[in-house]
Amino acid sequence: xxxxxxxxxxxxxxxxxxxxxxxxxxxxxxxxxxxxxxxxxxxxxxxxxxxxxxxxxxxxxxxxxxxxxxxxxxxxxxxxxxxxxxxxxxxxxxxxxxxxxxxxxxxxxxxxxxxxxxxxxxxxxxxxxxxxxxxxxxxxxxxxxxxxxxxxxxxxxxxxxxxxxxxxxxxxxxxxxxxxxxxxxxxxxxxxxxxxxxxxxxxxxxxxxxxxxxxxxxxxxxxxxxxxxxxxxxxxxxxxxxxxxxxxxxxxxxxxxxxxxxxxxxxxxxxxxxxxxxxxxxxxxxxxxxxxxxxxxxxxxxxxxxxxxxxxxxxxxxxxxxxxxxxxxxxxxxxxxxxxxxxxxxxxxxxxxxxxxxxxxxxxxxxxxxxxxxxxxxxxxxxxxxxxxxxxxxxxxxxxxxxxxxxxxxxxxxxxxxxxxxxxxxxxxxxxxxxxxxxxxxxxxxxxxxxxxxxxxxxxxxxxxxxxxxxxxxxxxxxxxxxxxxxxxxxxxxxxxxxxxxxxxxxxxxxxxxxxxxxxxxxxxxxxxxxxxxxxxxxxxxxxxxxxxxxxxxxxxxxxxxxxxxxxxxxxxxxxxxxxxxxxxxxxxxxxxxxxxxxxxxxxxxxxxxxxxxxxxxxxxxxxxxxxxxxxxxxxxxxxxxxxxxxxxxxxxxxxxxxxxxxxxxxxxxxxxxxxxxxxxxxxxxxxxxxxxxxxxxxxxxxxxxxxxxxxxxxxxxxxxxxxxxxxxxxxxxxxxxxxxxxxxxxxxxxx
Numbered sequence: 001x002x003x004x005x006x007x008x009x010x011x012x013x014x015x016x017x018x019x020x021x022x023x024x025x026x027x028x029x030x031x032x033x034x035x036x037x038x039x040x041x042x043x044x045x046x047x048x049x050x051x052x053x054x055x056x057x058x059x060x061x062x063x064x065x066x067x068x069x070x071x072x073x074x075x076x077x078x079x080x081x082x083x084x085x086x087x088x089x090x091x092x093x094x095x096x097x098x099x100x101x102x103x104x105x106x107x108x109x110x111x112x113x114x115x116x117x118x119x120x121x122x123x124x125x126x127x128x129x130x131x132x133x134x135x136x137x138x139x140x141x142x143x144x145x146x147x148x149x150x151x152x153x154x155x156x157x158x159x160x161x162x163x164x165x166x167x168x169x170x171x172x173x174x175x176x177x178x179x180x181x182x183x184x185x186x187x188x189x190x191x192x193x194x195x196x197x198x199x200x201x202x203x204x205x206x207x208x209x210x211x212x213x214x215x216x217x218x219x220x221x222x223x224x225x226x227x228x229x230x231x232x233x234x235x236x237x238x239x240x241x242x243x244x245x246x247x248x249x250x251x252x253x254x255x256x257x258x259x260x261x262x263x264x265x266x267x268x269x270x271x272x273x274x275x276x277x278x279x280x281x282x283x284x285x286x287x288x289x290x291x292x293x294x295x296x297x298x299x300x301x302x303x304x305x306x307x308x309x310x311x312x313x314x315x316x317x318x319x320x321x322x323x324x325x326x327x328x329x330x331x332x333x334x335x336x337x338x339x340x341x342x343x344x345x346x347x348x349x350x351x352x353x354x355x356x357x358x359x360x361x362x363x364x365x366x367x368x369x370x371x372x373x374x375x376x377x378x379x380x381x382x383x384x385x386x387x388x389x390x391x392x393x394x395x396x397x398x399x400x401x402x403x404x405x406x407x408x409x410x411x412x413x414x415x416x417x418x419x420x421x422x423x424x425x426x427x428x429x430x431x432x433x434x435x436x437x438x439x440x441x442x443x444x445x446x447x448x449x450x451x452x453x454x455x456x457x458x459x460x461x462x463x464x465x466x467x468x469x470x471x472x473x474x475x476x477x478x479x480x481x482x483x484x485x486x487x488x489x490x491x492x493x494x495x496x497x498x499x500x501x502x503x504x505x506x507x508x509x510x511x512x513x514x515x516x517x518x519x520x521x522x523x524x525x526x527x528x529x530x531x532x533x534x535x536x537x538x539x540x541x542x543x544x545x546x547x548x549x550x551x552x553x554x555x556x557x558x559x560x561x562x563x564x565x566x567x568x569x570x571x572x573x574x575x576x577x578x579x580x581x582x583x584x585x586x587x588x589x590x591x592x593x594x595x596x597x598x599x600x601x602x603x604x605x606x607x608x609x610x611x612x613x614x615x616x617x618x619x620x621x622x623x624x625x626x627x628x629x630x631x632x633x634x635x636x637x638x639x640x641x642x643x644x645x646x647x648x649x650x651x652x653x654x655x656x657x658x659x660x661x662x663x664x665x666x667x668x669x670x671x672x673x674x675x676x677x678x679x680x681x682x683x684x685x686x687x688x689x690x691x692x693x694x695x696x697x698x699x700x701x702x703x704x705x706x707x708x709x710x711x712x713x714x715x716x717x718x719x720x721x722x723x724x725x726x727x728x729x730x731x732x733x734x735x736x737x738x739x740x741x742x743x744x745x746x747x748x749x750x751x752x
Contacts, residue, residue: 083107084120084158084167088146092174097147102133102158102167104140111140118160125155127173148173151209151254173209174254180205182258183229185251191263191296191346194239202231202251202258209254214262215247223251237264244295265347269294271301272353273317273341279358279440280308282330286357289321292343301343308337308357317341332359334441334527360440363529367508368434369395369427373551373642374486375510376427377457378419379528382439388425389415394435400428400642401553403598405455410598412553421445421459424510426600428551428642441527449479449515457510460525465505469497471513479519484512484602491550491602512602548609549639550601556646557594558587558618558627566594567651569621574646578612587618593645608634616646624654626707654706655679660737660744661710663718667751670720670727674735674748675710682706682740686716689734696722696733704739720750 085105091098102120106112115137122131127148135142148154151173159166182204192198200212202223210223210231223233231251242264249260269292276287288305292298301318311327337359342352365379378391385391388402392415395402403426404414410426411417421442442459449456458465465471472480482495486509492501505511507528558570568588572595575582583597599607608614612634618627627649638644655677663674674686684701699716709715718735722728730752736745 084160084165086156086158086167086169088156088169088171090172090174093148093151097145098171100129100144100146100156100169100171102135102142102144104135113138113140120158120160123157126150126152127154129156146171150207180208180254180256182251182253182256185249185258185260187249187260187262189347190261191265191348192237193264193266193347193349194237194242196237196348197234198237198262199232199234200249200251200260202253203229204231204251204253204256204258205229208256210251212249212251214242214249217242217247217264220252239266263296263347265294265296265345265349267295268349268351269298269343269345271341271343271351273303273339273355275339275355275357278356279360280326281359281361281440282326282328285323285325287321287323288315288317288339288341288355290317290341290343291320292351294343294345294349297346299344299346301341304340304342308332308339308359326359330359334359334361334363335524336443358440358443360443362438362440363527364436364438365507365528366434366436366530368432369429371429371432373426373428373549375455375491375512376425377423377508377510378421378425378437379457379507380437380439381421381442382437385419385437385439387415387419388417391419391425395427395429395433396435398429398431398433400430401551401598402427403551403553403600405453405600407450407452407454410551410600412598413593413596422447422456424455424457424512426455426510426551430641443527444522444524447474447521447523449475449513449519451515451517454513454515455510456513458505458507458523460523461507461528462523462525465523467497467502468494468505468511469499469502471505471511474521474523475515475519479515479517481514481516483514485509490605493603547636547639548606549642550605550607551642552599552608552634552638553596553643554599554614554616554646555593555596555644556616556648558649558651559594561650561652568594570595570618570627570649570651572597572616572618572649575615575617576608576612577615578609579606581607608639610634610636610639614644614646616649618649618651620651624656625651626654626705627651628705652707655708658682658739658742660735660746662746663735663748667749668720669730669750669752672718672720672748673712673715674718674737675708675715676737676739677708677710678704678706678739680706680740682742684716685738686718687736687738688718689736690728691732691734696728698723 083105085103087101087103088098104112104114104118117137118135120133120135120142122129122133122144124146127146129146130144133142133144154171154173156169156171157166182202184203186201188199189196202210206225206229210225211220212223212233213219218235221233221235223231225231244264244266246261246263249262251258271290271292273288273290280286288303290301290303292301303315303317303322304313305315305324306313309326310331311329315322315324335358336356338354339357340352340354342350344350363380367379369376378385385394388404392399392402401412402414403410403412404417405424422445445459447456464473468483468485471483482493484491484493485501487501487503494502554574558567558572559565560567566589570587571584572587573582573584574597576599581599583599585595585597587594601607614632614634615629616632617629620626630647630649632644632646656679658679659677661675663672665672682704684704686699686701687695688697690696697718701716720727728750730750732747732749734745734747737743
C-alpha cells in the first residue's frame with residue numbers, strides 16, 4: 001500500500017523480437033492508494049502493441065525489484081476481447097428450458113466487441129444445449145438454449161477453437177417438490193472406521209435428483225436410482241478427515257429430505273485382563289477376567305487360550321469372566337504361555353492385551369549328594385521348599401552344613417535364605433544321601449553376577465549350555481573369567497573348553513563363577529529331569545576331606561565374666577595364623593551362637609588343616625569392657641566335620657583408674673590375696689616390707705592387660721613366706737604395687 005505518484009511509463013522489455021524496448025503505463029482504480037488485492041491495468045501508450053493475437057513474455061518490476069515470475073500473456077488489440085463469460089440462471093423442469101448467454105469481455109470485465117464474427121462452441125454435462133453460437137462483428141454476446149429431462153447440476157463450458165479462450169458455468173435444475181418424499185433412509189454399516197465403505201440407501205419418489213450428506217463431513221454426494229424409487233450412494237471413511245462421533249446422514253430428493261445416523265469410530269477399545277492364578281497344571285481351573293471400554297459399545301471380548309491348552313481355542317469373556325479348565329489331554333509344553341484377550345467394538349476396531357500364565361506339570365529329579373563337600377542347586381521348584389531351612393529338613397540328619405554366598409560372605413546360618421533357581425549352596429554331608437525333588441521348572445530366569453565370585457546354579461536346561469565352559473557364553477564377552485566346579489574329588493578351575501575339569505553341566509550342581517564385571521543373562525529351556533532331556537541321573541562330584549578342608553565353620557559366644565550371660569555388639573575376629581586368612585563378625589544374642597564365620601577356599605581347597613592355630617579375639621563396643629584372646633589348634637575332628645565350636649570369650653570390666661586394694665583376709669595366717677585394678681595394660685610388680693623397711697618378698701607378676709584383678713583367681717597371692725621361703729613372724733607388713741606410672745602402698749597384719 002502507499003500513495004500513487006506520477007511515474008514515467010513502466011518499462012517492458014522483450015515484448016517483441018522487432019522492438020526489444022517497449023513501454024506500458026500502469027493504471028489503478030483508486031486515485032490515491034493501492035492495497036493488496038487491487039487490480040493494476042497495464043496499457044500500451046506511445047508504443048506499438050504486438051500483433052493480435054500473440055503470446056508475449058513479460059517481467060514486472062517495482063522499485064527495480066522483479067515482483068512476479070516471468071509471465072506468458074496473450075496481448076489483444078484494444079478492440080478485441082481478452083476472455084469469454086457465461087451467464088445462466090437455475091431453472092425448474094417445469095420451465096422447459098433456460099437461456100445461456102455467452103459474452104465477450106475485456107480484461108477489466110467490461111463488454112467488448114470485435115469487428116469480425118467469433119464462433120463459440122458450447123457443451124453441457126447433461127441435457128442438451130445449442131452449439132455452436134456466433135457473436136457477430138460489432139456485438140458482444142450471443143444466446144443458446146439449455147434443456148434438461150432430470151433434475152440436477154449441469155456443467156456448461158464455452159470455448160473458441162482459434163484462440164483457445166474459454167469460460168464455464170453451472171446450472172441447477174430443480175423439480176417440483178410438492179409430491180416428492182423420502183420414505184426411508186438406511187446406513188450400512190451404522191458404525192464405521194477409517195477404510196470402511198459406507199453405503200447410504202433411501203426409498204422415495206422415483207425419478208428424482210438424489211444426494212446425501214453426512215453432517216459437515218460429506219456434502220451433496222450423488223446417489224443413483226438403482227430401481228424405481230430406490231437410491232444408493234457411498235463414500236469411504238478417511239482417517240483424520242472424517243472425525244469420530246455420531247453424524248446425521250441426510251438424503252435429499254429434490255428438496256425432500258430424510259435422515260439416518262452414522263457413527264464413525266476409529267478408537268480401538270481398551271481392555272484389561274487378569275488371571276486368577278499365574279501357574280496351572282493339566283486338570284487345573286483358571287478364571288480369566290476382562291474389562292473392556294470403548295467410546296461406543298463393545299461388541300465382544302474373546303480370550304485365545306490355544307497356546308496354554310492345545311485342546312481349546314477362543315473363549316467368550318464378554319460377560320466379564322470365564323472359567324477355563326486345562327484339559328488332561330493338553331500337550332502344551334511347560335513354560336509361560338500368553339492368553340490373548342481381544343475386545344472388538346461395533347465398528348470393528350479391536351484392542352487386545354495378554355495375560356501370561358505358566359503351565360507347570362510336575363516333573364522329578366533325583367539328586368545324590370556325596371559325603372564331604374559339594375556345590376549344590378535345587379533343580380526344581382517344589383511346593384513347601386521355600387528356604388534353606390526347608391532344604392535342610394529334606395536332606396535329613398546327614399547334613400553338616402548348608403552355606404550360601406552373597407559375593408562377600410559365606411553364611412552357614414542361612415536357614416531363612418529363600419531358595420531360587422539360581423541359588424548356589426555349599427553342602428557338607430556326613431554321608432552320601434539321595435533325595436528326589438518333585439515339582440515344576442523354575443521357568444525362564446535371570447542370572448545376575450557381580451564383579452568377583454558368584455555361587456550360582458542353572459535354573460533350567462538351556463540349550464546353549466552343554467558343558468561347564470559354556471556358562472561363560474551366557475554373558476557378554478569378557479565378563480566371566482573362569483568357573484570353579486567339583487571334579488575328581490576336589491574343586492577345580494575351568495577357564496576354557498577342553499580344560500581337564502570341563503564336563504557336562506548338571507541340573508543340581510552349583511558353580512563358583514568368577515566375573516571381571518557385573519553381568520546378567522536370561523536362561524530359558526525345559527525344567528531339569530533325570531532320564532530325559534535334562535542332566536543325567538548321576539551323583540554330584542564332591543570334595544573328599546582328609547587332613548585339610550576347603551570349608552571351616554567356626555562359632556562361639558562372648559559371655560560376661562561374672563554372670564556368664566552372652567553379650568552382643570563385640571566384633572569378633574578369627575585368624576588362621578597358618579594361612580594368615582581372617583574373618584570377623586559382630587556377636588549377637590539373637591542366634592544360638594553369638595558369632596559365626598565360615599572360611600571357604602575352593603581355589604586351593606585349603607581353608608584349614610590339622611594343626612593350624614586359630615586366634616580368636618574381640619573388640620569391645622565400649623572402652624571399659626575387655627576380652628581376653630584365646631587360641632585353638634585345629635584337630636582331625638574339626639577338619640572332618642568342617643565345624644568348630646570354640647570356647648567362650650570372656651568379657652570383663654576395665655576399671656576407670658588403677659588402684660591397689662585391701663588384701664583379704666586381713667589379719668591372716670599364713671596366706672592372703674592382694675587385689676588391684678588396672679585401667680590400662682602394664683608391667684606389674686608387688687614388693688613386701690616389714691616395719692623396719694626391710695625387703696621381705698618381691699613378686700614379679702609380669703605384663704597384665706587392663707582389668708580388675710580382685711578375685712582369688714586373679715589377685716596376687718602371698719603365702720606368708722619371705723624371699724628365702726621361710727614363714728615370717730606375726731606383725732605388721734607393708735605391700736607396695738608398681739604398675740606402669742602407678743605406685744601404691746597398703747599395710748597388712750599376720751596374726752598367729
